[in-house]
Amino acid sequence: MNTSLLFLFGTAFVVGFSGALAPGPVLTATVGETIRRGFWAGPLIVLGHALLEIVLLVAVIAGLGLWLARPVVQGALGVSGGLLLAILGLRMLVMARMEVMEALGTAPDRRAAVRGPVLTGMLTSLANPYWTLWWATVGLNYVALALKRGVVGLGAFYAGHILADLVWYSFVAAAVASGRRILSPRIYVALFMLCGAALACLGGYFLGTSIVKLK
Numbered sequence: 001m002n003t004s005l006l007f008l009f010g011t012a013f014v015v016g017f018s019g020a021l022a023p024g025p026v027l028t029a030t031v032g033e034t035i036r037r038g039f040w041a042g043p044l045i046v047l048g049h050a051l052l053e054i055v056l057l058v059a060v061i062a063g064l065g066l067w068l069a070r071p072v073v074q075g076a077l078g079v080s081g082g083l084l085l086a087i088l089g090l091r092m093l094v095m096a097r098m099e100v101m102e103a104l105g106t107a108p109d110r111r112a113a114v115r116g117p118v119l120t121g122m123l124t125s126l127a128n129p130y131w132t133l134w135w136a137t138v139g140l141n142y143v144a145l146a147l148k149r150g151v152v153g154l155g156a157f158y159a160g161h162i163l164a165d166l167v168w169y170s171f172v173a174a175a176v177a178s179g180r181r182i183l184s185p186r187i188y189v190a191l192f193m194l195c196g197a198a199l200a201c202l203g204g205y206f207l208g209t210s211i212v213k214l215k
Helices: 004-019 025-037 042-069 069-107 109-128 129-147 152-178 185-215
Strands: none
Touching: 004 042, 004 129, 004 152, 025 042, 025 069, 025 152, 025 185, 042 069, 042 109, 042 129, 042 185, 069 109, 069 129, 069 185, 129 152
């Protein structure tokens, strides 16, 4: 890997890591899913997030980046995403005690334990209007820079970007999973409800700010 590819990889990692550190739907979902399913929920959420980002990356390369950046499109994405996050958050609030107690007391269905976090990673990413806006602006510029090195350059950029997500969310999942052995079920129910409330509030915020863009 030459210097220019290392530069692409390194800067994509740094920018991606700074974005991953910011509180948002994926972070909240990682905490909630780890409470329910254990450590591997974190990497699986990143897998769902990564699969969706491949689709969006292809869309940006195909020329949809400028279309995605339009206020009307961002508004529509924000309204639908806000509603989805609000529904997910309210469901977590209503089902908190039952889901946490069931997760702590029984062996999980392996297929559901994989499917659930991957789908959650996709949905929480798709529901965040700032995610599509990032790809339509910062991401678009990065893609243009990476494409100067061809497919290898694009791969270096994408690898650095996704590795940043994997490192951070795996760390978060490990911290939450280790706490499962120490904290009481009551505290975990409270944390799960807090995650649900945070998702619902984020949904309301996205909904409110996006409706303004549609006016």
